Amino acid sequence: MLECNLDAKGKAARLLGGIASIVGALVLAALLATDTIAFGLGWYAVAGAVFGGAFAIFEARAGWCIIRAMGIKTPL
Numbered sequence: 001m002l003e004c005n006l007d008a009k010g011k012a013a014r015l016l017g018g019i020a021s022i023v024g025a026l027v028l029a030a031l032l033a034t035d036t037i038a039f040g041l042g043w044y045a046v047a048g049a050v051f052g053g054a055f056a057i058f059e060a061r062a063g064w065c066i067i068r069a070m071g072i073k074t075p076l
Contacts, residue, residue, distance in 0.1 A: 004063040010076040015060035021053030 025046045032042045
């Protein structure tokens, strides 16, 4: 089903990107929770960043990239 289409560099890049996204989401959530910043869709941005980061970590773990599976070439 999920055929491995990533090498070690691609897995590492997706893992680091996923972790960075989740850390960024936590920082944004803290800023929103303390009313340091406020904008209407802030919590949706947090949810999107967490979902995106978790999906990138899943891709790294599985060795599979959805973009490559659709036939689009990526540099890593």
